[in-house]
Amino acid sequence: MLYATAGAILLAVLACATHARAEDLPVPIVYLRQQVERPPVLSDLDPVPEDEGIAGATLGRDDNATTGRFLGQDYQLTVLDVPVGGNVLESAREALALSRLVVLDAPALDLLAVADLPEAEGALIFNVGAPDDALRDGDCRANVLHTVPSLGMRADALAQFLQLRRWTDVALLAGPYPADQAWAEALRRSAERFGLSLEDDRPWEFQGDLGRTAQAEIPLLTQDLADHDVLLVADEIGDFGRYVLFNTWEPRPVGGSEGITPVAWSPVLENWGASQLQSRFADLAGRPMRPADYAAWAAVRSIGEGVTRTGSADPADLRAYLLSPDFELDGFKGRPLSFRDWDGQLRQPIAVVQPRAMIGMAPFEPFLHQVNELDTLGRDRPESGCSAFER
Amino acid sequence: MRVLILPLLLLAPPVMAEEIWVTNELDDTISVIDAQSLEVVRTIETGERPRGITFAHDGSVVYICASDSDAVQVMDPETGEILHDLPSGEDPEQFALAPDGQHLWIANEDDAITTVVDVRTRRVVAQIDVGIEPEGMAVSPDGAIAITTSETTNMAHWIDTATHEAFANTLVDTRPRHAEFTKGGKELWVSSEIGGTVTVLDVATQAEKAKLHFDITGVHPDQIQPVGFAFTPDESVAFVALGPSNHVAVVNAQTYEVEDYILVGRRVWHMTFNADGTKLFTTNGVSGDVTVIDVASREARRSIKVGRFPWGAALRP
Incomplete structure (x- = not known):
């Protein structure tokens, strides 16, 4: 504006x-x-x-x-x-x-x-x-x-989905902006929380115009990543992530800020x-x-x-x-x-979507909770450091 | 021998098979089920996204809410031919035919309006402002009161059919879906999909008289979402479809106690009885089938494959 x-x-x-x-x-x-x-x-x-x-x-x-x-x-x-x-x-x-x-x-x-x-x-x-x-x-x-x-709720939804599909080995490319970094941190935390294995974790530093060169550059930039099932991108401002899809060295789905995204609405x-x-x-x-x-x-x-x-x-x-x-x-x-x-x-609930359809709605069935399954997403009562709400 | 039998058959009075008509929301078709053989005997094309379905009292025509065609279609049930459309307002979802057989009360889901149409003159008689996403429609047995429930406003709107004005608005639990009068028009039942309850209202005072709660072992309360329901012909028992819990509740309509739960297909939605009330047919949206329940034993007896996302069900008179 x-x-x-x-x-x-x-x-x-x-x-x-x-x-x-x-x-x-x-x-x-x-x-x-x-x-x-x-x-x-x-x-x-x-x-x-x-x-x-x-x-x-x-x-x-x-x-x-x-x-x-x-x-x-x-x-x-x-x-x-x-x-x-x-x-x-x-x-x-x-x-x-x-x-x-x-x-x-x-x-x-x-x-x-x-x-x-x-x-x-x-x-x-x-x-x-x-x-x-x-x-x-x-x-x-x-x-x-x-x-x-919260970022944690959305990252947990994606992690639940990846665990459900048994795509448990993930690699992460994180953009430079504070929003990218915060989202990357949430993804790392959720990966650990839901038993995913973070095989590689790299900052995104490439500066060129990917609109013209993605097909040439992205395969090389992803060639030496450790073996993974899914490539996660933290690109919350919508900069480079869109060019990563279908240009990776290995044929792998992309998730996080692009591809398979966890959102409150779509x-x-x-x-x-x-x-x-x-x-x-x-x-x-x-x-x-x-x-x-x-x-x-x-x-x-x-x-x-x-x-x-x-x-x-x-x-x-x-x-x-x-x-x-x-x-x-x-x-x-x-x-x-x-x-x-x-x-x-x-x-x-957090929707896990791709641009053309909903893939699923988290929380997913196998993830149980003693009170409310929605509380498998984000910080649950025992994890919370918030005391302002105590009566 | 044949020569002898044929004339006899021709002389016999025609026996029409009892039929259950089911709208398939995502196929733009109606599946016609033979209530005896429990097989689909015809599939009829309709307008886009058919949902509510009801027959004229004499069975001469069938009315279908073709929601995405923005029309109520009038069909000849013999031929399956669309005779004409009624002006319905936008996105008609559900309707109720008044006891006079002449006035059709239609909920226009996208417009927060209830439309009254005269089926003989094919004209809109009135449009009444109601809450957001009107859905459930019912007309009292004496024809004096029409009810619209609005899903987002969470109300039952009580409309005087003579003046076409709402005279009361009753808050109920979240996302009211379906309304039915019972006990000679003394009680109104309203189901709340997200609230997970059925509210029983006293018609004379519009006050809450009872509230039904449901509890199925092994099913999370959030998944118990009451939608369509129907009373047995003697009004002693109500069957309530509980949506994604995939169960139908059996409720004692006198004590308001839930007596049983019957496992049916996935995301059970609406239902109708056969003529003598011995069989109940439920539409199961996600599994794309109809469950046949034996009313006496309260057991599911058969699943009948129909089209995609079966929604409404009606007995052909």
């Missing part, structure tokens, strides 16, 4: 004015986004939509408003968009003055700064942008719930009523629904479900209900979604 004036904030109120009545319970929600610098990538094939995330929140608001119409609840969504280099804390104060329910799309450091503001005490913040496991671990905050899955999902969510979203946004849209939709829908069931828009009431066993959200992934009461993470 490019805005002419640095520091300017785009403000849009998406109110549902048509049905609102004076006696309705107002439920104001603010969507606060800190834009981030995106490094240049080799291919222009997949631009990131400007309304990524915002469109998902808008659909969630619309879904809530339909229920609210029958129950006398008036859902409003205000979007505060902070450009790269803008002052997120200033906008956060503004957001928290408008509403005690904030959907936050920002990197982990910004998220922590917002959550620790004095104004944020007693508010309820939904993290839809930061996948860092630390935020569900030692850096967790009592006033933050996470609808975006346009290829169509079971469990997903096609209805897809078509509602496409009608609204004019494009397919992406994982960031899903996280934002799930956050706003969780608020709606909480308000509907408790009759309250108070953040403390909502937090208590969302963390209770009574809460369940239909996330169109075949199982009810709920929040982990030890770190505030939304437990959810």
Whole structure:
């Protein structure tokens, strides 16, 4: 997203004015986004939509408003968009003055700064942008719930799939950016957790234009990797990974950031009523629904479900209900979604997909759990270093 | 000898075999099952993505929700010919034919609308705003109340059929799928797929009267997803399809206790009885077959291969 004036904030109120009545319970929600610098990538094939995330929140608001119409609840969504280099804390104060329910799309450091503001005490913040496991671990905050899955949840889903297929020997190529490094670390951890063997682990350092030379270069770059069943790539910005597929020295499937990818949502999902969510979203946004849209939709829908069931828009009431066993959200992934009461993470199935179809939905059947199989993905209660949720 | 027998046969009254009609959502066909021989005797092409299916009370025509064709198709069951389409609104998924046989109440899944169509004039009588993803449809035996359940809004919407206005909206558990009136229209049952329950509502007050929970040994509760259900002709027993748990629950409709679970095909969805209520036919979406349950013994007796993703089932009158 490019805005002419640095520091300017785009403000849009998406109110549902048509049905609102004076006696309705107002439920104001603010969507606060800190834009981030995106490094240049080799291919222009997949631009990131400007309304990524915002469109998902808008659909969630619309879904809530339909229920609210029958129950006398008036859902409003205000979007505060902070450009790269803008002052997120200033906008956060503004957001928290408008509403005690904030959907936050920002990197982990910004998220922590917002959550620790004095104004944020007693508010309820939904993290839809930061996948860092630390935020569900030692850096967790009592006033933050996470609808975006952690890196660990996604990496565990892929590791379960590889173990299920008995493709247990893996090699890893990790890109240079912090997001690549974090994803590579999650993949290494999950490999160990699910008994995969990491046979090779290399940084990606090649600098040329693979759009022209992939067929010549990639076979040589992968020729001396140790024997493996699957080649994992950590390329979260979408730079080199797409050129690795089908150009490897050995005929091997590729997974991780390209090829076989574990995602919270994908346009290829169509079971469990997903096609209805897809078509509602496409009608609204004019494009397919992406994982960031899903996280934002799930956050706003969780608020709606909480308000509907408790009759309250108070953040403390909502937090208590969302963390209770009574809460369940239909996330169109075949199982009810709920929040982990030890770190505030939304437990959810993770789809393992390729670009043209879903391959499978994790957790996979052989991976059992004494409480909830969804807790085989990501940090489980005994592994968590989060203490902010202890009562 | 033949000369003698043939005239006798011709004189005998025609005996029509009892037929169960099953829509195959991903094949755009209907499989017609002979309820005696338990074999597929005909396969009929339909519009795109057929789901809900119901016969006119006199059996003269059959109505089919062809969801992706955005039409309710009216078919001659003798010839399998599509006679005409009814204006249905977009993406019709399920419907209920009112007791008058004239008004078809249609849930338009993608539009958050319930459409009422007069099947004689072939005109839309009314469109009513309901919750998101309307699915379950039912009309009370006296024709006074129509019900739409909306999957994402998690409500049963009570519509006055005279005014075409919703007079009550009742929250139920997550993803309500199917609704049926029972006990002479005094009770309404609503299944919740993700909630894993069936809610029994008192029609006079629209208040919850009972809630059914299900528990199958060895099956995770998340996999127990109630969808279609049906009452025996005497309304004493309800059979409830439990989706990906691959079981049908047998429920005592007086005490609301679950008495039995019957293993059927994969992702069991909807069901219908034969005319005397001795056999129950369930559609199993993922395994692409129909399970025949012997109602008296509560045992699955036969699987019948049909098309891809069987969805709805109806007894031809």
